[in-house]
Amino acid sequence: MTKAMADRPLRSDAVRSRKLLRKAAAEAFAEEGTNVSIAHIAERAGIAKGTVFRHYATKEDLVAAIVCQSIDALVETGERLEGITDAGKALRDFMTEVIEVQARDRAFCEVATGIAHDQPAIRAGTERLHAIADALTDRARRQGAIRADITGQDVMLLVSGIYQTAAPLRSSHPQLWRRYLSLTFDGMQATDAAELPSSDADH
Incomplete structure (x- = not known):
């Protein structure tokens, strides 16, 4: 995630999506390691794959945030x-x-x-x-x-x-x-x- 993305205020629905994303990512990475796909994490969180990349520019950024x-x-x-x-x-x-x-x-x-x-x-x-x-x-x-x-x-x-x-x-x-x-x-x-x-x- 870029600094601009990190600093941008989030709407309430975006806050909820990020919480769901981070929870799903933490569980998936813990169980399956860093090779787990973004598609699997998005499905687990109940959000669209594109939503993941609106919060984290790359999978590596998401891994870093969770770890x-x-x-x-x-x-x-x-x-x-x-x-x-x-x-x-x-x-x-x-x-x-x-x-x-x-x-x-x-x-x-x-x-x-x-x-x-x-x-x-x-x-x-x-x-x-x-x-x-x-x-x-x-x-x-x-x-x-x-x-x-x-x-x-x-x-x-x-x-x-x-x-x-x-x-x-x-x-x-x-x-x-x-x-x-x-x-x-x-x-x-x-x-x-x-x-x-x-x-x-x-x-």
Whole structure:
């Protein structure tokens, strides 16, 4: 959606159409991922396909708007968790929330694994999400709740890895990722372990 389209006041019927569109798009993207068609979303919302493009100039703009809602909610969660005294619990709760979103939202999961990062809004949102991960990780390090060589980048890569590890058994064991989160966080707390290799070490 262009800035002019975003700034244009909406009539009441247009407001209603946008609400229906965003709800249908959020549900469709969560269930089927970013490859779902605009025609399917429009049908699900009970609006004409052309109406979709009156609100969002491209499908990519619609994807960005919906995914950024999830990113913004995670950033808000992370900011709230910064106020928790126990920094280790705050970090684990944040990791749990990120994986839960991946588990229920295929579009967000695709973005988390690197798809659609060419959208400026998604890039900006991802940067905010990584920034809050850095802040929570730094607090946990300073409190001695995790080993001193773990970074926010490690945390964000780990949460994607944890979900992807359990994903093949998602249909039969939808909560399996919690097992691997526990295993991972136990390892993150191993403060007497050998130093990790550098993140830019040669392979």
